[in-house]
Amino acid sequence: MFFKPKLARLPDEQLMQEIRQGREAAFTELYARYSTSLLRYFTRMLWNNRALAEDMFHDLFLKIIHNSQQFDTNRKFSTWVYSVAHNMCKNEYRKRQNQRLDGIEVKQAHDLDRALDLLFAYDKLTVLLETLEETDKTIFLLRYEEELSISQISQVVFMPEGTVKSRLFYLRKHLAMELNEYKVVLKEKTR
Amino acid sequence: MNTHEWKEYEDFEKLLTEKSYSELTMHELRLVSQFVSSQQEYENMRLSGLEMKKWFRDNPITNKGDESLLKLKQAFRQQQPAVNYSLPKVWIGYAMVALLFGFGGWWLGKSEPAVPLTRVEKILMHDTVYLTSKPDTIFRERIIYKDRPIVLSTGNRQPEAPNTKGVSMKEKEELDKLLVSGSD
Numbered sequence: 178m179f180f181k182p183k184l185a186r187l188p189d190e191q192l193m194q195e196i197r198q199g200r201e202a203a204f205t206e207l208y209a210r211y212s213t214s215l216l217r218y219f220t221r222m223l224w225n226n227r228a229l230a231e232d233m234f235h236d237l238f239l240k241i242i243h244n245s246q247q248f249d250t251n252r253k254f255s256t257w258v259y260s261v262a263h264n265m266c267k268n269e270y271r272k273r274q275n276q277r278l279d280g281i282e283v284k285q286a287h288d289l290d291r292a293l294d295l296l297f298a299y300d301k302l303t304v305l306l307e308t309l310e311e312t313d314k315t316i317f318l319l320r321y322e323e324e325l326s327i328s329q330i331s332q333v334v335f336m337p338e339g340t341v342k343s344r345l346f347y348l349r350k351h352l353a354m355e356l357n358e359y360k361v362v363l364k365e366k367t368r
Numbered sequence: 369m370n371t372h373e374w375k376e377y378e379d380f381e382k383l384l385t386e387k388s389y390s391e392l393t394m395h396e397l398r399l400v401s402q403f404v405s406s407q408q409e410y411e412n413m414r415l416s417g418l419e420m421k422k423w424f425r426d427n428p429i430t431n432k433g434d435e436s437l438l439k440l441k442q443a444f445r446q447q448q449p450a451v452n453y454s455l456p457k458v459w460i461g462y463a464m465v466a467l468l469f470g471f472g473g474w475w476l477g478k479s480e481p482a483v484p485l486t487r488v489e490k491i492l493m494h495d496t497v498y499l500t501s502k503p504d505t506i507f508r509e510r511i512i513y514k515d516r517p518i519v520l521s522t523g524n525r526q527p528e529a530p531n532t533k534g535v536s537m538k539e540k541e542e543l544d545k546l547l548v549s550g551s552d
Contacts, residue, residue, distance in 0.1 A: 199448045201441060208437055217429040231436065238440050242447050302423045321417075322424050327378060342377040346403065349384075353409075353416035 189254035196245045208238065211255075214323055215262060221318050222266045224307060233265055256329045263315050263333050270311045301359050305352060316341060317348050376402065384414045385421075518543070 184192065184206040195203030215237060219230035240261060248257060306314060312334055319325045319333060327345075331338045380403050383396055389407045392400060404410045535543070 201444055204441070204444050205437070208440065212431045212437075213429075216431050220429045235436055235439070238436075239443055242440065242444050300423075302420060303427075321420060339374045342374045345381075346377060349413055349417065352420065353412040356416045356419060357412055 190250045190252075193241075193245055193248050193254060194250055196241070197248075204242070207241070207254075211258060215258065218259070218262055218318060218323060219266070221306065221322070222311075222314060223269060225303065229269070233262075233269070237262055237265060253329065255325065256332045259319060259323070259325065259329070259333045266315070267311065301356060305355055309348070312336075313344060313348055316344050320345055384410075384417050388414065518546075 184195070184203055187195070187203075187206075189207065189210065192203045192207045196207065212234075216230060216234045219233045219237075220227055223229045223233065237258070241258070248254070306317070309317060315334060316330055319330050320327075325333070327338050327341050331341045334341070336344075376399055379399060383392065383400060387396070389400075389410045400410060404413065
């Protein structure tokens with residue numbers, strides 16, 4: 178057709194259809210829409226390791242290119258792409274049994290002084306995020322940073338919506354408690 | 369907490385971001401009380417949420433370069449089949465239609481007799497103006513005389529036809545003249 182619809186106006190699912198037909202501009206548009214959020218998700222999930230996150234991000238877009246035919250256009254693209262990203266992170270977590278933060282094993286940091294050192298070296302929320310279990314971290318980031326709906330998150334992590342909600346609630350409670358404690362400790366340390 | 373209560377979790381989340389405890393209505397307080405037991409707990413959750421949002425804003429992760437996109441575009445081109453039939457097919461169709469129209473136009477133009485092109489020059493001509501006058505019309509009166517037989521009476525006059533006209537004075541005068549001239 179001579180008159181193709183403007184790509185910027187098309188929903189993600191239709192862009193995927195255009196990609197299937199070999200339209201490179203559609204791929205560029207989809208990349209522009211998701212590159213920042215997906216790179217951000219990978220970086221936060223993969224212990225702030227930018228190089229690793231970029232590799233994973235590149236692999237994810239290669240998957241979009243190679244598996245575009247397998248994508249079900251009745252499904253929401255954002256849910257699908259985050260599901261793939263989540264599975265990739267899961268594999269990476271499996272590879273590295275112990276979560277590392279630039280060589281420091283967070284799980285070993287039980288004593289308060291060591292925890293405080295970590296808090297001062299990095300920042301409170303980075304450390305809090307690093308201590309979260311992989312699925313919790315995904316749920317937390319997808320909800321509060323990428324702003325996905327509860328139903329989308331439940332599809333990404335293969336969990337009932339109620340479970341996602343309860344996990345989010347306890348994560349927020351935990352976060353509030355940790356930040357409160359941190360403030361108290363910080364006050365005592367600076368005295 | 370049972371399943372029913374989790375249905376309102378999203379509303380609770382929304383309240384946490386939008387309202388402080390003192391701003392909550394009675395209905396909202398009832399909802400909040402399903403999740404937190406005190407005002408302090410609510411405010412702690414609210415503040416930590418706001419802090420978390422601020423932290424996300426202050427620690428952005430952006431995609432710096434287009435290097436990755438260039439590599440991906442290359443991969444995209446390689447992924448495509450060597451000849452993409454769908455697009456050329458459409459273009460071949462358009463080309464055929466264009467050719468058909470072109471040929472049709474040429475053929476129609478060819479069947480018409482060739483009209484030689486002549487150059488027409490514009491010449492400015494000045495007309496001569498003649499002033500004419502209409503001659504007057506002259507009417508003339510003309511007396512036409514008619515010959516009329518005259519019957520002279522000899523004595524035995526025949527009774528006059530009842531429809532015969534009498535002699536006018538003028539005629540009588542003329543007759544008299546004739547009689548006079550005849551007597552000479």
